[in-house]
Amino acid sequence: MSQEIFLLDQSEKFPPPYLAQENPNGLLAVGGDLSQSRLIEAYKNGIFPWYCEGEPILWWSPDPRCVFLLDNIHISRSMKRALKKSTYTVTLNQSFENVIEGCAAPRAKEAETWILPEMKEAYLQLYKSGYAHSVEVWHNDRLAGGLYGVSLGRFFFGESMFSTEPNASKFALIYLSHYLKQQGFLLLDSQVGNPHLYRMGAIDLPRQEFLALIEKHIDWQQPQQVWQPKTLEDWS
Template sequence: MSNDIFLLDQSPLFPPADLAQENPNGLLAVGGDLSVERLIEAYKSGIFPWFCEGEPILWWSPDPRCVFLLDDVHVSRSMKRELNKSTYTITINKSFGAVVDGCAAPRAKEPETWILPEMKSAYQELHSQGFAHSIEVWKDDELVGGLYGVSLGRFFFGESMFSRAKNASKFALIYLTNYLLKNDFILLDSQVGNPHLYSMGAVDITRENFLELLAKHSDWQQPDDLWQPKQLLDWR
């Protein structure tokens, strides 16, 4: 394990993810930019950016890695009842910018956000080029929840989610994982675990295992119409 934090130059290439630090867990590199080319190289290498206001761009690859194995997403009996009686409408890529804004908005326990203006701009460009996608949850015509992330090969790399109504972010996650499973994906990356994610079936796998899966499945060609804006009609 390296004790160095790598300083990035103009090249979009990264050092191997398994050279990331143990403390803080997963910190690999500093600097560079948030260009589409660099971000795609990062995700294909098992690396993602995360930094706060006043910090340089920090790049991470933690060990272990929190993921959803799509066959193992947990939907409780009570949640199934909520899903079956719900009047929410769930869509893909209908309002990407609004979902990112919702994820960036201050929260009661998190008054500060890591989704800074430069991050918003970078992921909006990824969306424009067909790499970043959103799931929206609507109550009538009001956006009440959603999530966004990046999709490459058979992976969806979740970035953030938000909820302004009961279970809205859970609905977004459940509908997305079902959609991914039906379209031959194998994994939804959640980066770092928390009790909410674990309660829905997320598990930790080693970085080595994560990188092996990524190397095997990141070049799979997604169907051309996979991320066309649409309504999702089924959660199972």
């Protein structure tokens, strides 16, 4: 653990994640940019950007890391009933820009958003390059919720989710997890845990274990056509 926060210029590479701060947990570096190459390098090293308006770009690698192992998604009895009765349609990569706008919209319990215009533009470029992806939940042809993130190797690095109707973001997570498992993926990264994620089966992995998995599986070749826009099949 380092006693200093690393300052990045436009060309510097990230320091090793194990040098991140303990308080605040996982803060590793400040500065740099949100270029595609910088973001891909970050994810390949277990690092992600997270900052608010008025702050410089902050880069994080917390210990432990909150993840979903795809075999361990917990679907409660009430959620199973909701899934069976649902009239939602769940799709993949059919409305990325609208999903990220939904995730960035103000929320009742949050005074500000961390998905700033430059973040939206950076991830839109990742989407256009085939690295970022969205899951959409539709109700009567209206977007009711969804999530987005970055996928490399056997991992989906979740960034944010939203819902405007009951359970819509949970549907997105459940359907995506089922789909990723079918396609041979290993885990869905949720970065930092909260009670909602833990109730759905998320666990905390020591950063060392998380990074070891990345090193082993980040170069796995994803199946062809895996991220082509489509309607996702039944979760069961």
